[in-house]
Amino acid sequence: MSNTPLSPLILVDGSSYLFRAYHVPYLQALSTADGQPTGAITGVLNMIRSLKKDYPNGNIVVVFDAKGKTFRNDMYPEYKANRPPMPDDLRTQIAPLHEIIVAMGLPLLVIEGVEADDVIGTLAHQATQAGIETVISTGDKDMAQLVNEHVRLINTMTNVEMDVAGVIEKFGIRPDQIIDYLALMGDKVDNIPGVEKCGPKTAVKWLLEHENLDNVIANADKVKGKIGENLRNALEQLPLSYQLATIKLDVELEQSVEQLQPKDPNKAKLTELYKQFELRRLLADLQSGEQPAKEASANDDEDANVVIAPENVDYQIVYTQEQFNHWLELLNKAESFAFDTETTSLDYMKAELVGLSFAIEPGKAAYVPLGHDYQDAPQQLAIDWVLAQLKPLLESTKIAKIGQNLKYDANVLSHYDIKMQGIAFDTMLESYCLNSVATRHNMDALAEKYLDYKTVHFEDIAGKGAKQITFNQIDIDKAGHYAAEDADITLRLHQAIYPKLEKLSGQHSVYREIEMPLLPVLARMEQHGVLIDVDLLAEQSQSIGARLQELEVEAHNIAGQSFNLSSPKQLQKILFEELKIPVIKKTPKGAPSTAEEVLQELALDYPLPKVILENRGLSKLKSTYTDKLPLMVSEKTGRVHTSYQQAVAATGRLSSTDPNLQNIPIRSEEGRKIRHAFIAPTDHKIVAIDYSQIELRIMAHLSDDPGLLAAFSQGKDVHQATAAEIFGVELEQVSSDQRRSAKAINFGLIYGMSAFGLAKQLGIARNQAQQYMDKYFERYPSIHGYMEETRQKATEQGYVETLFGRRLYLPEIKSKNAMRRKGAERAAINAPMQGTAADIIKKAMLAVDQWITEQNDKRIKMIMQVHDELIFEIHQDIVEQVTEQLVEIMNSAVELNVPLIAEAGIGDNWEQAH
DNA sequence: CGGGAGACGTA
DNA sequence: GTACGTCTCCCGC
Numbered sequence: 001m002s003n004t005p006l007s008p009l010i011l012v013d014g015s016s017y018l019f020r021a022y023h024v025p026y027l028q029a030l031s032t033a034d035g036q037p038t039g040a041i042t043g044v045l046n047m048i049r050s051l052k053k054d055y056p057n058g059n060i061v062v063v064f065d066a067k068g069k070t071f072r073n074d075m076y077p078e079y080k081a082n083r084p085p086m087p088d089d090l091r092t093q094i095a096p097l098h099e100i101i102v103a104m105g106l107p108l109l110v111i112e113g114v115e116a117d118d119v120i121g122t123l124a125h126q127a128t129q130a131g132i133e134t135v136i137s138t139g140d141k142d143m144a145q146l147v148n149e150h151v152r153l154i155n156t157m158t159n160v161e162m163d164v165a166g167v168i169e170k171f172g173i174r175p176d177q178i179i180d181y182l183a184l185m186g187d188k189v190d191n192i193p194g195v196e197k198c199g200p201k202t203a204v205k206w207l208l209e210h211e212n213l214d215n216v217i218a219n220a221d222k223v224k225g226k227i228g229e230n231l232r233n234a235l236e237q238l239p240l241s242y243q244l245a246t247i248k249l250d251v252e253l254e255q256s257v258e259q260l261q262p263k264d265p266n267k268a269k270l271t272e273l274y275k276q277f278e279l280r281r282l283l284a285d286l287q288s289g290e291q292p293a294k295e296a297s298a299n300d301d302e303d304a305n306v307v308i309a310p311e312n313v314d315y316q317i318v319y320t321q322e323q324f325n326h327w328l329e330l331l332n333k334a335e336s337f338a339f340d341t342e343t344t345s346l347d348y349m350k351a352e353l354v355g356l357s358f359a360i361e362p363g364k365a366a367y368v369p370l371g372h373d374y375q376d377a378p379q380q381l382a383i384d385w386v387l388a389q390l391k392p393l394l395e396s397t398k399i400a401k402i403g404q405n406l407k408y409d410a411n412v413l414s415h416y417d418i419k420m421q422g423i424a425f426d427t428m429l430e431s432y433c434l435n436s437v438a439t440r441h442n443m444d445a446l447a448e449k450y451l452d453y454k455t456v457h458f459e460d461i462a463g464k465g466a467k468q469i470t471f472n473q474i475d476i477d478k479a480g481h482y483a484a485e486d487a488d489i490t491l492r493l494h495q496a497i498y499p500k501l502e503k504l505s506g507q508h509s510v511y512r513e514i515e516m517p518l519l520p521v522l523a524r525m526e527q528h529g530v531l532i533d534v535d536l537l538a539e540q541s542q543s544i545g546a547r548l549q550e551l552e553v554e555a556h557n558i559a560g561q562s563f564n565l566s567s568p569k570q571l572q573k574i575l576f577e578e579l580k581i582p583v584i585k586k587t588p589k590g591a592p593s594t595a596e597e598v599l600q601e602l603a604l605d606y607p608l609p610k611v612i613l614e615n616r617g618l619s620k621l622k623s624t625y626t627d628k629l630p631l632m633v634s635e636k637t638g639r640v641h642t643s644y645q646q647a648v649a650a651t652g653r654l655s656s657t658d659p660n661l662q663n664i665p666i667r668s669e670e671g672r673k674i675r676h677a678f679i680a681p682t683d684h685k686i687v688a689i690d691y692s693q694i695e696l697r698i699m700a701h702l703s704d705d706p707g708l709l710a711a712f713s714q715g716k717d718v719h720q721a722t723a724a725e726i727f728g729v730e731l732e733q734v735s736s737d738q739r740r741s742a743k744a745i746n747f748g749l750i751y752g753m754s755a756f757g758l759a760k761q762l763g764i765a766r767n768q769a770q771q772y773m774d775k776y777f778e779r780y781p782s783i784h785g786y787m788e789e790t791r792q793k794a795t796e797q798g799y800v801e802t803l804f805g806r807r808l809y810l811p812e813i814k815s816k817n818a819m820r821r822k823g824a825e826r827a828a829i830n831a832p833m834q835g836t837a838a839d840i841i842k843k844a845m846l847a848v849d850q851w852i853t854e855q856n857d858k859r860i861k862m863i864m865q866v867h868d869e870l871i872f873e874i875h876q877d878i879v880e881q882v883t884e885q886l887v888e889i890m891n892s893a894v895e896l897n898v899p900l901i902a903e904a905g906i907g908d909n910w911e912q913a914h
Numbered sequence: 915c916g917g918g919a920g921a922c923g924t925a
Numbered sequence: 926g927t928a929c930g931t932c933t934c935c936c937g938c
Contacts (some may be wrong), residue, residue, distance in 0.1 A: 253928065466915075564934080623932055624932060656929090747927095826926055828928065829926090833927090834928060835928095867929095917936105925931090
């Protein structure tokens, strides 16, 4: 541990954590074999352990209240007079805890006559003067008064940090107004008098109006109503309340803050104490020499946030109706609970329910096995009975459900006639909205990141690869632990992540107003699926197959030998070694590239590349689409059901898998034919509505560039308008080549391109490209300003945001590696536009879904989303007027400085609808 | 059998 | 030049 002056000072409010830990139910249960309670000890030590890990360079000092009266009792004899005496089973934990902390080598301060808060305040004050940053670890909100530029709070139980901005966000006032605020409200528990009926709202209102307590007092006669009367009645008391609420900054201490340094731990003493109090995990840590610092976290199989050792969790397997009814009662009484389904497949269309797990509080979970059917599996509750009991609960909007990827669970349950409601919190989306790039958002990764806990992995109990068994085959005891842990961890993840998310208003609103409401909408689209013409695809496969054979023969003839056309490696050998064709470009790994653009160029001079190109294009179409799609038709519905991934794309877009319906060909003639096979059912039409130039419109809006805004509001062809500006010609005089160049620039800007990139794209000289761009920025100066500002902001803040507050972190923006840094800069330019477009279409989907729900007409279905396009299936009798409505809803999904234009097409299939 | 590389489909 | 997913090949376990 570093002792340089730069090490932050970590002040631990031991007393506040002691009381909190004492009241945590699952810690209360802990005791030694002979009955000495150890829950509060465990809680405080775990918290210190977690702090050591979070602040590896931190200089930890632990402070406790001393016994007896303090100066506040002299000031006001009734101070804390209402407090009940400390319970015996807590009192007996204090001395051992102190002993352990001392043995750990940490400075421990217990100063008589003052409270721990005052000691902490004094040390923080001294540290600030000595130029040392301070983090105060406390659960006590009153400490917010100590926050300043160099002092912040961390609530280690919830992992929420609070700096000056955090205080303002949380309380609505500045840290230096907190004492005034506390004085106005008073404190029932500590018996501090305040203004009757004045709570946080009123206190903040007054302080925003009058700045401080003195001014509030001075203006007391102006306050109307009963509350004004209460204020005037309290006037005499308020100065005293202010004094009581003020944390002392000048306690006389024997040691200065610089002198409070950790000593080496006394291992022998610690071993003895850990043994005596049966603190097994700490003992194990000590003996293995593990420090809960960075390296340890990889091997650390327990939770550092709210630690529950595996032997202390209560996971029940529910076999009987009595047990089940007990849990049902608990769930019905709960405001919220975490739950998870266990099934036979990751494919929600094929999955069959094998069991359900629930958690109501951390460490306490149940698994209800329903479909384990291995040989000699124990008797389980009947699935129909269990689901009938649970249906009202799962469909209740009153009881909040917490889950990890609840879209999956909702889809599975819908096959059992349960329409889940009250889908309130999804930890996967919480993590995604908090930081889309920090981790993957699967539960195992989240548990490691946020709880420092290694979960039991599915592979651990089911095996992997071809030998993997399905959940119904897994021994119930093993499965039960795994499943109950899933629910438990989900609950704890929610408790760890959501408070962080709540603090960030933009990201929180994206979560609450976009992602969570979208979840059931996506579930419905997935569930409904898309109809495809299997016969048509089979025909196409056949004719493509025939052509591929011809091409293969031709290629072999040209090459003078047989080779695998779809092996880039073999092709490299033939082209660049055997035929001695010059290498134009290399792959990132340094191999000679055979990419499309290279072959296009080579095709001008040589015969083989042309054949390869046609072969490549067609074999991609065949293997990915015409062969594959028919295999993905569900036996149950006769339709194709994609999965929309809501927590994958860093920018906020959706992605689509199994199959990916967002990359169905459109550009090439042959490719487009595949869209013919996306059809509407009898008497229905396919309607495709897409946003026109949405990202460019967003660029105009975000940059507020007058030229671009005007082009859009006048309804001009924007690429043509851009070309006219760059090339200095009349709108009508723009050539198709000029328009093409302008279009490339417009798109390039969205991608954060350079002159180099533009030159390559247009096949022109670099200085020529630079001239185009200079001209562009001269004509649209605000765009230039916006780009520069975005780059700068990204570098300063380490993230960029969309119009609606979705945040994308760019860890590589400060990379020493120029290529990575430039890459991050381009992403920084692109993300606000791509991300805002994603936000907009998601909002449009919500509005559309709501409208469709209101119509209550089964003849209207939203079936696909492709980034800037929504695809519907609508009965022919109503298709015209419904389409008109949908366009209108999409156009008005959000309000920008430019018109938002959606364009619709109607047809018997997706190709026609374009 | 799993996973990286290279290619290519979309917005 | 942005953001994705899926295919085949092919190496290495």
